[in-house]
Amino acid sequence: MKENTHTFRKLFWSTFKLSACTFGGGFVIIPLMRQKFVEELHWIDEQEMMDLIAIAQSSPGPIAVNAAILIGYRVAGAPGALLTVLGTVLPPLVIISLVSLFYQAFRDNAIVNMAMMGMTAGVAAVICDVVLTMGMTILKQKRVLPVLVLLTSFVAVRFLHINIILIILLCGIVGAADAFYQLHHKGGIQ
Amino acid sequence: MMLYLELFWSFFQIGLFSIGGGYAAMPLIQHQVVDAHPWLTMTQFADIMTIAEMTPGPIAINSATFVGIRVAGLPGAIIATLGCILPSCIIVMTLAYIYYRFRSLTIVQGALAGLRPAVVAMIASAGISLIILSFYEQRTLPKDWSDANYVSVIIFGAGLLILRKWKLNPIYVMAGAGVCGILVYSVI
Numbered sequence: 001m002k003e004n005t006h007t008f009r010k011l012f013w014s015t016f017k018l019s020a021c022t023f024g025g026g027f028v029i030i031p032l033m034r035q036k037f038v039e040e041l042h043w044i045d046e047q048e049m050m051d052l053i054a055i056a057q058s059s060p061g062p063i064a065v066n067a068a069i070l071i072g073y074r075v076a077g078a079p080g081a082l083l084t085v086l087g088t089v090l091p092p093l094v095i096i097s098l099v100s101l102f103y104q105a106f107r108d109n110a111i112v113n114m115a116m117m118g119m120t121a122g123v124a125a126v127i128c129d130v131v132l133t134m135g136m137t138i139l140k141q142k143r144v145l146p147v148l149v150l151l152t153s154f155v156a157v158r159f160l161h162i163n164i165i166l167i168i169l170l171c172g173i174v175g176a177a178d179a180f181y182q183l184h185h186k187g188g189i190q
Numbered sequence: 191m192m193l194y195l196e197l198f199w200s201f202f203q204i205g206l207f208s209i210g211g212g213y214a215a216m217p218l219i220q221h222q223v224v225d226a227h228p229w230l231t232m233t234q235f236a237d238i239m240t241i242a243e244m245t246p247g248p249i250a251i252n253s254a255t256f257v258g259i260r261v262a263g264l265p266g267a268i269i270a271t272l273g274c275i276l277p278s279c280i281i282v283m284t285l286a287y288i289y290y291r292f293r294s295l296t297i298v299q300g301a302l303a304g305l306r307p308a309v310v311a312m313i314a315s316a317g318i319s320l321i322i323l324s325f326y327e328q329r330t331l332p333k334d335w336s337d338a339n340y341v342s343v344i345i346f347g348a349g350l351l352i353l354r355k356w357k358l359n360p361i362y363v364m365a366g367a368g369v370c371g372i373l374v375y376s377v378i
Contacts, residue, residue, distance in 0.1 A: 017361075019246060019247060020246055021246060021361050021364070021365075022246050022247070023245070023246050023364070027313060027316040027317070027320075030313070031313075031360055032360050032361065035359065035360055047302075047306070050306040050309050050310075051289065051293070051302050051305075051306070052289075053309050053313075054302070054305045054306070054308070054309050055282065055285050055286070055289060056282070057309065057312065059278065059281050059282050059285060060205065060206050060207060060208060060277055060278065060281060061205045061206075061208065061250070061274070061275065061277055061278030061281070061282070062205075062208075062215070062248030062249070062250045062251060062274075062275075062278065063248070064247070064248045065248060065251070065275050065278045066278050066282045069278060069279060069282040069283060069286065070282060070286050073283060073286040073287075074286070074290070078283065081279070081283060081286075085275060085279065088247075088248075089247075089251055089271055089275060091246055091247060092245065092246060092247025092248065092251045092252050092255060093251070093255050093267060093268070093271055095245050095246060095247065096241070096245060096247070096251075096252050096255035096256050096259070096267075097255060097259055097264065097267055099241060099245060099256075100255075100256050100259050100260065103237060103238075103241055104237075106241065107237060107240055107241060111372055111376075114371045114372045114374075114375040114376060115368040115369070115371050115372050116368075116371070117324075117327075117339075117341075117342065117371050117375065118341075118342075118345055118367045118368045118369070118370045118371015118372065118374070118375075119364055119367050119368040119371065120320065120323060120324040120342070121324045121325075121341075121342040121343075121345035121346040121349065121367055121371075122345060122346075122349050122363050122364040122365075122366065122367025122368065123320060123324075123364055123367075124317060124320040124321045124323075124324045124346050124349075125345075125346050125347075125348075125349030125350040125353060125363060125367070126349070126353065126360040126363060126364060127313065127316065127317035127320060128317050128321070128346075128350050129350060129353040129354060129360070130313060130317075131310060131313055131314045131317055132354070134309075134310045134313070135310050135314075138306065138307050138310060145304075146303070146304075146306070146307045147307070149304060149307040149308060149311075150307035150308070150310055150311050151311075153307065153308040153311040153312070154311035154314060154315060156311075157311060157312050157315040158315040158318065164312060167308055167312075168305050168308055171304045171305040171307070171308040172301040172302070172304055172305045173301070173304070174304045175300045175301045175302065175303045175304015175305060176297045176298075176300045176301040176304065177300075178300055178303075178304060179296050179297055179299060179300020179301070179303070180297060180300065182300075183296055
C-alpha cells in the first residue's frame with residue numbers, strides 16, 4: 001500500500017512538473033516525458049514509448065493530455081490515468097487563470113519576449129536530440145524497410161502535407177504485411 | 191446553467207475533432223469561440239493564441255481556461271477544460287486497453303514496428319519547423335539562408351551539444367536557453 005501511494009504521488013508530480021515547464025505544446029512534452037519515464041524512472045521501455053506516442057498522436061485531443069493518459073494507464077491503470085490527466089491540466093488552468101487577469105501587460109512584456117526567443121531555440125535543440133536518439137534505434141535494426149518508411153513518411157509529412165492519421169494507418173498496414181510475410185515465407189519473425 | 195452547458199459542449203467538440211494537436215486545433219477553437227458563439231472578438235482570439243504559445247500547456251486547454259474564465263468565471267474555466275479533455279479520456283483509455291491486450295500478437299507487433307519510423311519522421315518534421323521559427327522568426331525559410339538570428343543559432347547549437355554529450359535533463363536546457371535569451375537580448 002505504501003509502495004502504491006508512492007507511485008501515485010510520483011506519477012502526479014512528474015506530469016505536473018512536466019506540464020508546468022512545457023512551452024509550445026505536444027511535440028515538446030513528448031521528449032520530456034520520454035526522458036522522465038524511460039530514462040530516469042525506467043517505467044516504460046523505448047519501443048513501448050514510441051507506440052504510446054503513435055497512439056497519442058493519432059487520437060483526438062491535445063497530444064500532451066493523450067500521452068499523460070497512456071503513461072498513467074500503463075503505470076497504474078485507470079486511477080493512474082486520472083492522476084496524470086489532473087497533473088497535466090492543473091498547471092495551465094492555474095497559470096492561464098492568473099494571466100487572464102492582466103494579459104495585455106503580459107503580452108507586451110519585453111523580458112517575457114526575450115526569454116521566449118531563447119527558449120524556442122532551446123526547445124528546438126531538445127527535439128533534435130530526441131530525433132537523433134530515436135532515429136538511432138531505427139538504424140540499429142539494420143533493416144531497409146524501417147529506414148524506407150522513415151524517409152517516405154518524412155517526405156509525406158514535411159513536403160506533401162499528408163494527414164498524419166493516414167500516414168500512421170498506412171505504416172501500420174505496411175508493418176503488419178511485413179510481419180505476415182516473414183511469418184509465412186521465412187518461418188518466423190526475428 | 192445554459193451557459194455552462196454551451197461551454198462544455200463547445201470544448202467537447204474541440205477536444206473530439208482536433209487531431210494532431212496544437213496548431214491543428216486553432217481553426218476549430220476560432221470557429222467555436224468567435225464565429226459560433228459571441229465569446230471572444232477576433233483580436234482577443236489572436237491574443238489568446240499568442241499567450242497560449244507563451245505559457246506552458248496545450249493550446250486547447252489554455253484557450254478553454256481563458257474563454258471559460260472570461261465567460262463564466264472560474265467554474266466556467268473548469269467546465270470548459272473538462273469538456274476539452276473528456277473525449278481524450280474516453281478514446282485514449284479504450285485504445286490503451288486494446289494496445290495492452292493485443293500487442294503481443296505478431297501481426298500487431300508488425301504494425302507497431304511499421305509505424306515507429308513514421309513517429310520519428312513526424313517529430314523530425316515538427317523539429318525542423320521549430321528550428322526555422324527560431325532561426326528566422328517566421329514559419330517559412332527565407333530566400334537568403336544566412337539571414338538568421340545568430341543568437342538563436344548559437345543557443346540551439348550549444349543546447350544540442352550539451353544534450354548529446356552530457357545528457358543533461360532537457361528542462362534545464364530549456365530554462366538555460368530562456369535565461370540566455372534575457373541576458374543576451376537585454377545587452378544588444
